[in-house]
Amino acid sequence: MPSSSSPLLKVDRLAKSFGGVRALDGIDFALAPGELVGLIGPNGSGKTTAFNIVTGVLKPSSGRILFEGAEVTGNRPETNAALGMARTFQNIRLFNDLPVIDNVMVGLHRKRGPGFLATVLGLPAARRSEAAIRVRATEVLGILGLKKRAGERVGSLPYGDQRKVEFARALASEPTLLLLDEPTAGMNPYETADLGATIERLHRELGITTLLVEHDMKMVMGICQRLVVINQGRMLAEGTPAEIRADARVVEAYLGHGRKGRHAVG
Numbered sequence: 001m002p003s004s005s006s007p008l009l010k011v012d013r014l015a016k017s018f019g020g021v022r023a024l025d026g027i028d029f030a031l032a033p034g035e036l037v038g039l040i041g042p043n044g045s046g047k048t049t050a051f052n053i054v055t056g057v058l059k060p061s062s063g064r065i066l067f068e069g070a071e072v073t074g075n076r077p078e079t080n081a082a083l084g085m086a087r088t089f090q091n092i093r094l095f096n097d098l099p100v101i102d103n104v105m106v107g108l109h110r111k112r113g114p115g116f117l118a119t120v121l122g123l124p125a126a127r128r129s130e131a132a133i134r135v136r137a138t139e140v141l142g143i144l145g146l147k148k149r150a151g152e153r154v155g156s157l158p159y160g161d162q163r164k165v166e167f168a169r170a171l172a173s174e175p176t177l178l179l180l181d182e183p184t185a186g187m188n189p190y191e192t193a194d195l196g197a198t199i200e201r202l203h204r205e206l207g208i209t210t211l212l213v214e215h216d217m218k219m220v221m222g223i224c225q226r227l228v229v230i231n232q233g234r235m236l237a238e239g240t241p242a243e244i245r246a247d248a249r250v251v252e253a254y255l256g257h258g259r260k261g262r263h264a265v266g
Ligand SMILES: Nc1ncnc2c1ncn2[C@@H]1O[C@H](COP(=O)(O)OP(=O)(O)O)[C@@H](O)[C@H]1O
Pocket: 018, 021, 022, 023, 041, 042, 043, 044, 045, 046, 047, 048, 049, 050, 266
C-alpha cells in the first residue's frame, strides 16, 4: 500500500471466537483508497467472518475496524452501509420472484451525497424520487450488460447473471468500499472469467476500493493489485500476486489442504 495515502479501511488486530473456535486470531491489513485487494485462504480460514465483522454483521472478540479514519467497530450493518460499505454474499440473496430491476433498487435506498454514479451517468444528484431510483438502477444494469433483463423475474436468470444482479445491487448504493464474498461461487469457468473481467473493468472505470474473497486463483491473481492471505484465522502473507505465488508458506498452506486432490481454495 502506498504510504502516502491514509487507508480507507484498516483492520487492526482482529480476533473472533465462536465458543471454543478461534475463527480469527490477530488479522491486520489495510486498503488504500482505490485499491483492488484479494483476501484469500483455505476454506474455514475466516474470510467470511472477517467480512461479517467489517460490515457489522458480527462483533469482534477484540480488535478494531477503522473506515475513512474513524472507528466503526461494532457499528450496525445499516450504519456501515450508510457510511459507504456495500457487500455481496457467498450465497446468493435475491428476491427470486421479483423483477431484476426491483432487486437492484433495494440497493438504492441509502441517503448520501452525489457519488460516482451521479457523475458517471450525469444524473441530477439532488433528488431521488422513485423514478430517479429506477433510472439509476437501470443504468447500473446497463453497466453490467443486464439492461434487457430488467423486467424479468430474477429467479429465471442464469446463475451467472443472478450473481451480476447482486453485484449491481451493491454497486447501485454507490459504495466507497465494495466487499465481494466469493462472487464466482458456483459459476462455470466462462462465467468466472467474465465476472472477473467485469470486476476489473468496474474497478478501473469507477475506482471503487474493493476487497475480493475469491477461490479461483487464476482470477484473483489476474485482477488484484495486492493479496492478503490468511490461514486458520491468522495472517499468512501479504503482497503482490507474483510475491504470493512465490511464497513458500502460501504454497505449503494450500498443498497441506490439497493432498487428497483438487479442492476449492479461497
Ligand atoms: N456463526 C458461526 N458460529 C460458529 N462457528 C462459525 C460461525 N461462522 C464461522 N464459524 C467458524 O469459523 C471458522 C471460519 O469460517 P469462515 O469465516 O466462514 O471461513 P471462510 O469464509 O474462510 O471459509 C470456521 O471454522 C467456521 O466453522
